[in-house]
Amino acid sequence: MTTTESFAWESTGVRWRTDYDVVGNGPDALLLPALSSVSARAEMVALARLLQARHRCIVPDWPGFGAARGPDARLTPEVLVGFLRGFVARIVQHPALVVAAGHGAAYVMTVAREMPDALSSIVLVAPTWRGPLPTAMGEHRRRLWATIRRWVELPAIGPVLYRLNVNRVMVGRMLRGHVYGDPKFTTDRLLEHKTAITRRPRARFATAAFVTGGLDLVTDRPSFLGLFDPKPKAPVLVLIGSSTPPKSRAEMDALAALPTVRSEVVPGSLAAHEEHPERVAAAISGLVGTLR
Numbered sequence: 001m002t003t004t005e006s007f008a009w010e011s012t013g014v015r016w017r018t019d020y021d022v023v024g025n026g027p028d029a030l031l032l033p034a035l036s037s038v039s040a041r042a043e044m045v046a047l048a049r050l051l052q053a054r055h056r057c058i059v060p061d062w063p064g065f066g067a068a069r070g071p072d073a074r075l076t077p078e079v080l081v082g083f084l085r086g087f088v089a090r091i092v093q094h095p096a097l098v099v100a101a102g103h104g105a106a107y108v109m110t111v112a113r114e115m116p117d118a119l120s121s122i123v124l125v126a127p128t129w130r131g132p133l134p135t136a137m138g139e140h141r142r143r144l145w146a147t148i149r150r151w152v153e154l155p156a157i158g159p160v161l162y163r164l165n166v167n168r169v170m171v172g173r174m175l176r177g178h179v180y181g182d183p184k185f186t187t188d189r190l191l192e193h194k195t196a197i198t199r200r201p202r203a204r205f206a207t208a209a210f211v212t213g214g215l216d217l218v219t220d221r222p223s224f225l226g227l228f229d230p231k232p233k234a235p236v237l238v239l240i241g242s243s244t245p246p247k248s249r250a251e252m253d254a255l256a257a258l259p260t261v262r263s264e265v266v267p268g269s270l271a272a273h274e275e276h277p278e279r280v281a282a283a284i285s286g287l288v289g290t291l292r
Helices: 041-051 077-088 106-115 132-137 139-153 158-166 170-177 188-200 203-211 219-224 246-256 277-289
Strands: 003-011 014-023 026-030 056-058 096-099 119-125 234-241 262-266
Touching: 003 277, 014 041, 014 077, 026 077, 041 056, 041 096, 041 277, 077 106, 096 106, 096 158, 096 277, 106 119, 106 277, 119 188, 119 277, 132 139, 132 203, 132 246, 139 158, 139 203, 170 188, 188 203, 188 262, 234 246, 234 277
Parallel strands: 026 056, 026 096, 096 119, 119 234, 234 262
Antiparallel strands: 003 014, 014 056
16 A cells, blocks of 8 residues: 655745655665656556565655756755655664665765664666756757756746747657657657646746756766765665667766676666666666675
């Protein structure tokens, strides 16, 4: 049985709140979805069901993403770090397994440094550190990306710009192009579900922050790799989708080359945890099994 609870905390003088699901029994496993315009805790449901026989799976929405409606305040890396730090301290029983998809990687590693005894093992699925626009168009244009974010956040023109770029057609192209390895995985039902996520109140604010690099906790590869050196106390497993786009794959391969992490290639792309949860669950079980 799945139960849903709420978590509230304060960051930068603002009261934030998000919901989380709990399913299963055993040592805690914190499952963190990706950060994107179509991400929500529902993407972790299938993986949680595969792990629930051995773990008490805790699956939250990131602040501002999924079903979490953020307050009238700007979403920043400080807010996300504060959320994860507080959530691990107050909700998760230590030591816990953490499975984080996509952009959650840098946040998890930052908290792992601050709270080394809180985590038993870390699994990073398709880890990224750089938002889509800086990845596709270059780091040197970050001022432009910040300006685009401000435009999307404006009360009049913002919703129009958001709808022009985030709609059913564009979401479908994104899902088939790089989120999933098999285009056939994007059924009409899944597309409708993902598009509905983008229509939630204030969804454009989180999307604009992520896409423009406004939620990048680090802004270069050496800083990202530095989060893994020296070797973290909790062992780290990096899972790389075999169909990952080249620029993102290059960053993941650089991480996998570090002697302080383990790595494994699994089917899928940036959402391997959603498209191939059974393979991700098997990799997690293999990592946890070696620690017993």
